[in-house]
Amino acid sequence: MELNGQGYATGAGTIINAIATWKGAAFGIDLKTYAQVDLSQKYPGIKGIIENNPGADTRLIERAVELVLEHFNMKFGGTVSTTTQIPLASGLKSSSAAANASVIATLDAIGETMDPLDAVKIGVQAARDVGVTVTGAFDDACASLLGGVVITDNSSMELIKRENVEMEVLILSPDRKAYSSQTDVIRSKLMAPWIDIAYGLALEGKYENAMTLNGFLYCSALGFDSEPLMKGLEAGINGVSLSGTGPSYVALVDHDKVSTLQKYWNELNISGNMIKTKINNEPSMKSR
């Protein structure tokens, strides 16, 4: 028997990086990763392919497919391949998007459905199993699969709050990679008392203030330049942060301020890309 399925999931931006306290908040962005899963009983094992990224580590997407098959007690081998609009290891949650898209595509292939939060938890388990995360990044995974702004407790894998927010997003993505698994957890944890304050702001719905405070704290802890945050404030933006463990910066921007922030960020002459997108409020799904 041969089965195939497709799915997609989006990247995300950070409001609160959960590494300091294991409590986080994030928002889905309108950049997608697509997964194609082809299964057969003829071959053993799952082989991953990341299009246009030869040499990148494929274990995350392979593990995500294996865990879905194990959940339904199905024995198949085959391939999972991803194509993505999200730069890898840039703080824009490419790993959460890849895991979620692979889970959704596998469910599509085997004709099964699952509660969305259970699907998220399989992707988080896959990320833990292959060691690409510190806390499991349940916050990023929820933002990626459910869309909107989410606030989570990553230790209990609890979704505390989810809300649709309509805002544009401007991303400054420097030309370098920063793997979450190699981030400085000890220095991040020193920021816990102040990250708790930022998390409290997020719980009150003050997402922009929360993320800006988060941004200054993690830039200091991880040694990233805080000038993109200062330039954001000078441009009249309230919500601007380092995303995840960097190196990308994300800003929540009203439509009429996008070009002003572009101008301020251009003054920094940072080698990389500026990406204009928006908060994605739609859940990720099969792409057939």
Ligand SMILES: Nc1ncnc2c1ncn2[C@@H]1O[C@H](COP(=O)(O)OP(=O)(O)OP(=O)(O)O)[C@@H](O)[C@H]1O
């Ligand atoms: N499109 C993709 N397809 C398959 N695997 C991916 C994809 N994107 C990321 N990964 C996996 O995730 C790992 C990168 O994880 P990492 O968490 O460091 O990146 P990120 O999600 O972009 O960053 P952050 O967690 O800071 O947002 C890669 O080594 C790879 O194994």
Ligand SMILES: O=C(O)C1=C[C@@H](O)[C@@H](O)[C@H](O)C1
């Ligand atoms: O690996 C992790 O546990 C995390 C990585 C970053 O993306 C953070 O933004 C996230 O909150 C947690």
